[in-house]
Amino acid sequence: MNFSFREKGLIASLVITLLVFGNYFFQVFANLQVTPSEQNGFGDLIGLVILVVILEAIIHAFLASQHSTEIEDERDKLIQRMSYRNSYWFLIIGIWVLLIQFLATGSGVWFDFNYLAIFTSAYGLAYLLLLLFVLAEVINFITQLYYYRKGI
Amino acid sequence: MSQQILADRVGVTRQTIIAIEKDKYSPSLEVAFKIANIFKVPLGEVFNYG
Numbered sequence: 001m002n003f004s005f006r007e008k009g010l011i012a013s014l015v016i017t018l019l020v021f022g023n024y025f026f027q028v029f030a031n032l033q034v035t036p037s038e039q040n041g042f043g044d045l046i047g048l049v050i051l052v053v054i055l056e057a058i059i060h061a062f063l064a065s066q067h068s069t070e071i072e073d074e075r076d077k078l079i080q081r082m083s084y085r086n087s088y089w090f091l092i093i094g095i096w097v098l099l100i101q102f103l104a105t106g107s108g109v110w111f112d113f114n115y116l117a118i119f120t121s122a123y124g125l126a127y128l129l130l131l132l133f134v135l136a137e138v139i140n141f142i143t144q145l146y147y148y149r150k151g152i
Numbered sequence: 153m154s155q156q157i158l159a160d161r162v163g164v165t166r167q168t169i170i171a172i173e174k175d176k177y178s179p180s181l182e183v184a185f186k187i188a189n190i191f192k193v194p195l196g197e198v199f200n201y202g
Contacts, residue, residue, distance in 0.1 A: 004167045073164040075177050148167075151176025 005067035006076060007148050012059045014141040020052050021134045028127055045130070079147045087140035094132040098125070153190075162186045 003011065024044070064070075102125060155173075159166045162183055171177035172187075179187070179199075188195045 004165075006167070070165060071163075073168050074180055074183065075164065075168040075171060151171060151174070 004148065005063060005070040007145060008063050009060055010141050010145050010148075012063070013056060014138065014145070016052055016055050016059070017134065017138055017141070020048055020055075024048055025127070025131055025134070075152075079144055079152060082147060082152065083140045083143040086143045087136040090139050091132060091136040094135070095129070098128055098132070158187070158190065161190055 155166045155169045159169045162169070163186070164179075164183060168177060168179070168183075172179055184195060184199050188198045191198060
């Protein structure tokens with residue numbers, strides 16, 4: 001399968017995001033079940049973001065050196081706009097769902113997730129919000145790849 | 153004319169020219185007119201709708 005410059009960059013960003021943040025959230029949520037009132041690596045996040053930026057800079061610089069003539073045209077911009085719209089809606093819906101379940105938890109009205117520590121601690125909620133941001137970015141990458149392959 | 157030369161003259165990437173050829177992307181009027189002007193033919197001879 002032949003990938004364009006943009007697709008290679010998107011695949012690299014997707015793989016980096018999934019590997020780095022996937023591992024991070026797996027560890028964080030596992031620890032949160034044991035000690036829900038502790039930060040469990042909130043401070044590691046800054047280091048992870050710096051790591052992602054460095055990895056992306058290296059890979060994108062390498063890709064740019066291989067495709068020096070590539071420009072960003074109207075199709076690239078349209079695909080970016082459509083993908084950002086998709087990830088925006090995912091983020092908005094996710095935040096509303098989190099907000100509603102947070103208000104409803106304990107009241108016994110809607111979803112009662114009290115048995116899950118991640119829903120009852122403030123840090124748990126903060127991590128879920130962070131997870132939403134990362135998932136929104138993943139959806140942005142995946143939908144861009146989809147539009148590049150299938151057309152718009 | 154190669155796809156790369158056409159892309160350079162229009163000001164888009166070769167991938168966009170390929171996507172237009174495969175009917176996977178509908179270009180803007182500006183790009184459509186540029187392509188028609190390069191081939192010196194009316195717009196309707198290069199693109200059609202419906």
